[in-house]
Amino acid sequence: MSDRVKGKIIKSIAGFYEVHTPEAVYRxxxxxxxxxLGKKPLVGDDVEIDITDTxxxxxxxxxxxxxPRKNELVRPNVANVDQALxxxxxxxxxxxxxxxxxxxxxxxxxxxxxxxxxxxxxxASPEEISELRQTYEACGCxxxxxxxxxPESLEEIRGILRGKTTVLTGPSxxxxxxxxxxxxxxxxMQTGELSRKIRRGKNTTRHVELLAAGExxxxxxxxxxxxxxxxxxxxxxxxxxYPEFEQWERDCRFSGCVHINEPDxxxxxALARGQISRIRYRNxxxxxxxxxxxxxxxxxx
Numbered sequence: 001m002s003d004r005v006k007g008k009i010i011k012s013i014a015g016f017y018e019v020h021t022p023e024a025v026y027r028x029x030x031x032x033x034x035x036x037l038g039k040k041p042l043v044g045d046d047v048e049i050d051i052t053d054t055x056x057x058x059x060x061x062x063x064x065x066x067x068p069r070k071n072e073l074v075r076p077n078v079a080n081v082d083q084a085l086x087x088x089x090x091x092x093x094x095x096x097x098x099x100x101x102x103x104x105x106x107x108x109x110x111x112x113x114x115x116x117x118x119x120x121x122x123x124a125s126p127e128e129i130s131e132l133r134q135t136y137e138a139c140g141c142x143x144x145x146x147x148x149x150x151p152e153s154l155e156e157i158r159g160i161l162r163g164k165t166t167v168l169t170g171p172s173x174x175x176x177x178x179x180x181x182x183x184x185x186x187x188x189m190q191t192g193e194l195s196r197k198i199r200r201g202k203n204t205t206r207h208v209e210l211l212a213a214g215e216x217x218x219x220x221x222x223x224x225x226x227x228x229x230x231x232x233x234x235x236x237x238x239x240x241x242y243p244e245f246e247q248w249e250r251d252c253r254f255s256g257c258v259h260i261n262e263p264d265x266x267x268x269x270a271l272a273r274g275q276i277s278r279i280r281y282r283n284x285x286x287x288x289x290x291x292x293x294x295x296x297x298x299x300x301x
Contacts, residue, residue, distance in 0.1 A: 003051040010210035026061040044079035076208040083113040087170035090124035101283040105241045114141040119175045122147040140243035148178045169222045184211040235291040
């Protein structure tokens with residue numbers, strides 16, 4: 001009788017699953033019963049495997065049982081994710097605030113806690129860091145400023161990641177591959193050369209994979225994005241994805257205020273007093289009009 005052990009699927013390629021256990025990584029196939037039941041193992045699944053070969057390299061086995069998932073994401077297609085680390089560069093390239101808000105909204109849609117991490121602080125100016133801090137300190141997520149080349153700045157990230165499975169995402173050029181190589185020794189992620197012309201990184205990620213960053217600690221690398229479309233959000237509910245509006249909304253004249261053109265809007269009053277970021281509010285208006293299928297109505301920074 002073959003040995004049975006528990007592990008986690010860390011990669012899926014061409015019908016084979018790499019399963020990480022405390023002792024080793026096994027190359028496995030899934031038993032036919034999963035097809036009969038309409039189930040497909042996913043990267044991130046906690047599984048039980050039968051070990052069938054301890055001589056080959058890598059050692060081999062069969063996935064015999066899937067344990068219940070606490071969640072499942074579609075993009076990337078991965079299970080049992082605890083949180084998301086959104087990585088943006090402070091400079092070279094400068095972050096797109098509009099894209100950044102789209103990522104934050106998408107993570108809220110997926111009910112994932114978000115850590116907003118700004119990289120390259122070693123080459124950023126104090127003014128650039130200050131603007132980002134003032135813009136996002138009230139957005140409802142943890143905000144960090146790091147440099148992948150300064151080990152001391154990474155200790156806080158290691159603490160936040162410890163014992164969790166974290167989706168690492170963000171636009172190309174933010175330094176994801178460099179950060180992964182620091183946090184996951186042995187990952188050997190290829191780092192893309194930064195285009196001198198458009199200052200954007202060449203995407204080097206080709207598949208979904210869990211990378212071990214410590215005991216029970218995994219990173220899920222995802223491809224870089226140049227756009228991120230919001231779906232299934234009603235325009236009149238968009239304000240719910242801007243936590244800094246909440247404390248003012250109860251004082252709006254109209255209970256259904258969307259904080260665009262309504263009179264006596266407490267959110268717009270807070271904006272005028274500098275208590276809400278103009279960058280965040282501008283993005284809110286642009287996304288609201290996108291969802292309504294209209295041109296942006298607010299363009300002033």
